[in-house]
Amino acid sequence: MTEASSRARRTTASIEADGLGVRFLFDGQQRAVTPALARLRRRGSESWGLHGLDFRIGPGDGVALIGASGSGKTTLLRLVAGVLSPDTGRLDMTGSVGSLLSVEAGLHGLLTGRENAVLLGVLAGMSRAESQAALDEIKTDTRLEEAFDRPVLSYSEGMRARLGFAVADYANPDILVLDEVHEALDHEFRQIVAERAHKTLQDGGIVMAAGHDHPLLATFCDRALWLSDGQIAADGPFDEVRREYLEEVV
Amino acid sequence: MDVLLSLTITDLKVRYGRGGWQLVKWIADPFALVGVYLVLVTLVLDRPGEAPGLSLACAVIPFQLVTMTVVNAMSAVAERGSIVLNMGFNRTLIPLSGTLTETVAFGASLLLLAVLMAVYGVPPTLAALWLPVVILVTLVLAVGIAYPAALLGVWMPDVGNFVMSFVRVLFFIAPGLIPLSQISGDAHDLLLINPMTGLFESFRDALLYGDSPGAFELLYPAGLGLALLAVFVPVFRTEQHQFAKILEP
Numbered sequence: 001m002t003e004a005s006s007r008a009r010r011t012t013a014s015i016e017a018d019g020l021g022v023r024f025l026f027d028g029q030q031r032a033v034t035p036a037l038a039r040l041r042r043r044g045s046e047s048w049g050l051h052g053l054d055f056r057i058g059p060g061d062g063v064a065l066i067g068a069s070g071s072g073k074t075t076l077l078r079l080v081a082g083v084l085s086p087d088t089g090r091l092d093m094t095g096s097v098g099s100l101l102s103v104e105a106g107l108h109g110l111l112t113g114r115e116n117a118v119l120l121g122v123l124a125g126m127s128r129a130e131s132q133a134a135l136d137e138i139k140t141d142t143r144l145e146e147a148f149d150r151p152v153l154s155y156s157e158g159m160r161a162r163l164g165f166a167v168a169d170y171a172n173p174d175i176l177v178l179d180e181v182h183e184a185l186d187h188e189f190r191q192i193v194a195e196r197a198h199k200t201l202q203d204g205g206i207v208m209a210a211g212h213d214h215p216l217l218a219t220f221c222d223r224a225l226w227l228s229d230g231q232i233a234a235d236g237p238f239d240e241v242r243r244e245y246l247e248e249v250v
Numbered sequence: 251m252d253v254l255l256s257l258t259i260t261d262l263k264v265r266y267g268r269g270g271w272q273l274v275k276w277i278a279d280p281f282a283l284v285g286v287y288l289v290l291v292t293l294v295l296d297r298p299g300e301a302p303g304l305s306l307a308c309a310v311i312p313f314q315l316v317t318m319t320v321v322n323a324m325s326a327v328a329e330r331g332s333i334v335l336n337m338g339f340n341r342t343l344i345p346l347s348g349t350l351t352e353t354v355a356f357g358a359s360l361l362l363l364a365v366l367m368a369v370y371g372v373p374p375t376l377a378a379l380w381l382p383v384v385i386l387v388t389l390v391l392a393v394g395i396a397y398p399a400a401l402l403g404v405w406m407p408d409v410g411n412f413v414m415s416f417v418r419v420l421f422f423i424a425p426g427l428i429p430l431s432q433i434s435g436d437a438h439d440l441l442l443i444n445p446m447t448g449l450f451e452s453f454r455d456a457l458l459y460g461d462s463p464g465a466f467e468l469l470y471p472a473g474l475g476l477a478l479l480a481v482f483v484p485v486f487r488t489e490q491h492q493f494a495k496i497l498e499p
Contacts, residue, residue: 032496101335115260122256
């Protein structure tokens with residue numbers, strides 16, 4: 001990124017989980033329901049997406065979440081991003097969060113890249129004026145050129161991810177949360193994501209990223225949490241945890 | 251405020267598009283929505299009475315605001331699923347922004363009332379000064395209904411058609427086609443239970459009859475709207491962090 005990278009911050013970001021759990025409730029027809037609705041239904045079932053997680057992530061930590069599909073990686077990232085709240089335990093966080101949890105990146109297909117950028121900027125914590133003032137820079141960073149003023153419906157996955165990342169990046173978050181989306185990016189933009197992640201870490205921020213592209217994760221994560229059935233199977237240096245994981249699954 | 255404004259502006263852009271046609275669509279929308287009722291009443295049914303088209307518009311226009319708010323709210327969270335699943339923000343603003351979107355659309359329909367007053371030769375009186383109050387009460391009821399409707403849209407999206415049928419029925423069990431003054435007996439009393447009755451009659455009082463709206467006509471829908479807000483905003487606030495589980499289990 002250009003000027004965004006040069007903007008100074010910073011706080012000392014932290015994430016601390018204590019007995020963290022997320023429970024999914026289902027009705028008699030196995031449809032997901034909220035706790036309020038579950039109280040009104042007589043029959044139902046539950047499963048734990050995350051259960052009893054304890055960890056601490058400090059400033060400058062790049063943490064990769066690895067594990068099989070359905071192991072709880074996305075659920076944990078959603079907790080950190082504020083999309084979900086824990087059903088048990090505590091999640092204490094210091095610092096602002098920028099999240100990119102899907103290739104859709106919060107984009108609305110009928111809106112143009114420019115209109116989406118303003119909306120996402122405001123939702124990320126900027127004022128409308130700040131968000132509008134950032135448009136030229138975001139347009140440059142996304143390299144979308146004239147496509148920036150076209151509806152997002154016409155974008156490829158990579159173009160959407162670039163737009164979402166550029167807005168999240170412009171907001172200059174202390175904690176950057178990425179869920180596989182960087183894997184949809186082209187090689188040039190992956191490099192930019194990696195550089196941005198390094199800058200975040202150097203400034204005392206945190207990067208949490210989930211994905212199956214381990215070499216890419218290794219470029220900005222020196223630590224890994226291996227999640228299995230919603231619990232931490234291993235927590236430690238990236239290469240060590242990755243080796244344990246691969247030995248288990250391959 | 252910026253989040254609310256941004257959600258509303260994007261909602262309006264999705265609905266009306268961009269450029270010069272925005273204004274044309276905005277003005278044409280209520281005429282198209284109300285037009286079918288007007289044709290029915292003034293031409294097909296050929297109803298007698300005082301300015302039947304204006305009387306009908308005084309009912310249809312506030313009803314459309316409430317109906318469209320429910321339609322918008324029922325799908326509001328799912329429509330914004332991509333942002334709900336991607337980032338943390340105050341989701342309690344979603345039903346409110348949906349109501350604001352419908353309010354902007356509603357603003358254009360006020361032009362229709364002015365046109366019909368001119369067509370029927372009904373001059374504005376001092377009672378028209380009540381119009382802002384009547385509109386405010388309509389908005390309070392609409393936003394009050396928006397929160398349970400949005401929750402229902404998340405909890406039970408498959409009941410959407412049933413809810414819309416129920417809302418449509420509210421028009422026909424209110425003095426929509428026929429003013430309350432032309433209804434007598436038990437039906438008259440029963441219609442007062444419907445909060446739409448007060449809204450319809452208040453619009454007629456202010457614009458057609460030249461009277462001040464009755465206190466009950468305004469206080470009942472306003473009180474109901476506030477009661478719904480008092481109950482459902484806290485529920486929505488609690489539930490907002492569970493939406494991601496429902497939208498993508």
